[in-house]
Amino acid sequence: MNVLAIGAHPDDVELGCGGALLAHIERGDRVTLFVLTTGERGVHQDRSRVREQQRAAGLLGAKLRWGRFTDGEIPNDSRLIAAIDDAVATTDASLVYTHAPIDTHQDHRACASATLAAARRVPSILFYETPSTQDFRPSVFVELTGSLERKLRLVHAHESQLLRDGPVDTEALTAQARFRGSQCRLRYAEAFQVSRLVWDIGTDSTADVHHSEPAAQILAG
Numbered sequence: 059m060n061v062l063a064i065g066a067h068p069d070d071v072e073l074g075c076g077g078a079l080l081a082h083i084e085r086g087d088r089v090t091l092f093v094l095t096t097g098e099r100g101v102h103q104d105r106s107r108v109r110e111q112q113r114a115a116g117l118l119g120a121k122l123r124w125g126r127f128t129d130g131e132i133p134n135d136s137r138l139i140a141a142i143d144d145a146v147a148t149t150d151a152s153l154v155y156t157h158a159p160i161d162t163h164q165d166h167r168a169c170a171s172a173t174l175a176a177a178r179r180v181p182s183i184l185f186y187e188t189p190s191t192q193d194f195r196p197s198v199f200v201e202l203t204g205s206l207e208r209k210l211r212l213v214h215a216h217e218s219q220l221l222r223d224g225p226v227d228t229e230a231l232t233a234q235a236r237f238r239g240s241q242c243r244l245r246y247a248e249a250f251q252v253s254r255l256v257w258d259i260g261t262d263s264t265a266d267v268h269h270s271e272p273a274a275q276i277l278a279g
Contacts, residue, residue: 059087062151063120064142064173066132066165067097068111069216069226074186075155076118076209077235077248078200083119091115092145094125094132094169105218114215123148134168142176151180158185158251160193174253183253189230196249199242202235206246209235 061082065071071079071091082089097107115122125141132138146154156173157166170185177183187194202209210228219226232246239247 059153060149060151061087061089061153061155062092062145062149063089063155064092064094064145064157064169066094066157066163066169067129068093068107069097069114069213069219070157070166070188071155071186072114072118072209072212072216073188073226073231074157075184075200075248075250076212077202077205078155078250079118079120080205080208080212081200088149089118089120090123090145090149090151091118091120092123092125092142094127094138094141095129095165096124097129099129105221107216107218110216110218114212117212117215121149130165132165132168134171138168138172139176142172146177146180151177153182153184154180155184155186155250158187158191158194160191161188162190162192166190181254181256184255185251185253187234187249189227194249194251196238196241196251198250198252198255199238199244199247200250201244202239202246202248203244206232206235209248 063071063075063079079089093111112122123145154173154177157170159167159170161167184198213226213228213231216226235246238249239245
């Protein structure tokens with residue numbers, strides 16, 4: 059499977075679906091990260107958010123693409139749709155992860171809206187949550203019981219955001235994983251809203267993955 063994970067800024071993808079992407083890599087899927095901006099408004103103490111994102115992609119084992127948009131000014135128009143459409147076509151993605159539509163950050167909202175237009179022919183689209191997401195009502199969960207620490211390592215690659223004392227809080231991230239796990243009767247989980255989801259039962263490998271370590275199980279709530 060070809061998987062495309064889209065984020066408005068460096069660290070969005072790791073926060074929202076890092077655990078799921080680890081599971082995809084484990085089972086041999088091809089994962090590409092498409093980061094729309096370099097997060098230049100969130101630079102801390104001259105640290106390079108570009109290098110942080112490159113490091114996170116390397117730890118994950120994913121390819122990395124950049125969107126070349128301006129942080130805080132991602133346009134919700136045909137230019138953004140065209141950029142995402144090109145990423146979808148180039149990666150031949152059959153599953154796309156992107157921001158949830160209801161969010162306090164304008165870049166996240168633009169990303170979600172444009173993804174729905176650009177990926178209109180992709181079989182499966184899942185929305186992930188970040189700290190600025192609102193009114194998030196998930197129905198699909200990925201188990202993190204065996205992979206939460208590895209997800210946190212991906213997040214720690216974005217050191218500048220940890221040092222800013224606010225944008226990224228790993229204790230809150232762990233608490234969120236515990237809460238989402240309780241919603242689907244697991245210890246830890248990532249949660250997703252569904253735009254649409256095609257589940258090919260004949261080729262699905264979640265049962266096998268569930269019994270391997272680190273575990274990852276996709277559950278529909």
